Amino acid sequence: MLLKRFFIEISYDGTDFHGWQIQPNAITVQSCLDKALSTFFRQEVITVGCGRTDTGVHATQFFAHFDLKETPEFKSEAAVTGINALLPFSIAVKNVFEVDLGANSRFDAVSRTYKYYIHFNKDPFKVNRSWLYKWSLLDLPKMNEAAATLMEYTDFSCFSKSKTQTFTNNCKLMHAKFEETDGGLVFTIKADRFLRNMVRAIVGTLIMVGKGDIGIDEVRKIVESKSRSNAGQSVPACGLYLINIAYPSTEEAEI
Incomplete structure (x- = not known):
């Protein structure tokens, strides 16, 4: 099945999160974002972040990438609105856009x-x-x-x-x-x-x-x-x- 890769740009207030990366028995930015993306796209979505911030650290710009197996037609603006509606106020999606399948939010950053x-x-x-x-x-x-x-x-x-x-x-x-x-x-x-x-x-x-x-x-x-x-x-x-x-x-x- 053909995969498509997307970048998502977000910002977040890290006060109430145990950092970016998913951890057992803890609320993290990644866990909230993956849940919202999975709901919106109606398939399991696992993001890969451009890095990881610790508990309480904020981000005004953060990128992650994710792959979709079945890609419904959608406009970036509509995706931003729909995903934001599924996220807490402390996380905001700014943009979602398709990239080459080999693009990597972490390793491509300069x-x-x-x-x-x-x-x-x-x-x-x-x-x-x-x-x-x-x-x-x-x-x-x-x-x-x-x-x-x-x-x-x-x-x-x-x-x-x-x-x-x-x-x-x-x-x-x-x-x-x-x-x-x-x-x-x-x-x-x-x-x-x-x-x-x-x-x-x-x-x-x-x-x-x-x-x-x-x-x-x-x-x-x-x-x-x-x-x-x-x-x-x-x-x-x-x-x-x-x-x-x-x-x-x-x-x-x-x-």
Whole structure:
């Protein structure tokens, strides 16, 4: 039977989910999406995501691909409307489109971009959307100087969650910088791939630099040690957003 492959673009608020990937006895973004797709297309649908986000992490852009055995005629706009009606408000479908059968949402991606948001004053409208940092002042230039040194490395074992099923801990960083926002900071980081927990561990380590707990030389030693125990604590998931997945055939969003 002839299969057809489709890409689906979604966004989601990760607050109430145990991450993207299906897990036993847990509500995940993938489990909700697969159920909605299976209902809409009236056949079992199993998605393959462009990556996986942890519990509480958000995504303003996320792609997955899936195959259909029997493909009814449908318009993308109608599919978006119908699938969205079957999903919780915390997940939104933006687009559904056919691709070549060999296209892969995960392995075809050439870069991924994350943002991490920090705010300094209590704000009820930023609960579960940003990390409230309420301790000592942060030295922004020093943090960016330390972030720039990360661009010199490729092995980021020191920022990776232990016991992950990866063949390599090498990543190609393309951008890493903090910027001031209204009442806080936002850290933007872009790479060809990321390790489990990598962004949150990097932010936690750079916060240590901003507080004056460690210097630039210590950051280099942490990376070169390849030991997770030497890096800073992971910052809370609520401030992390996957914002862009770039493919060779698509235009990348500006950082």
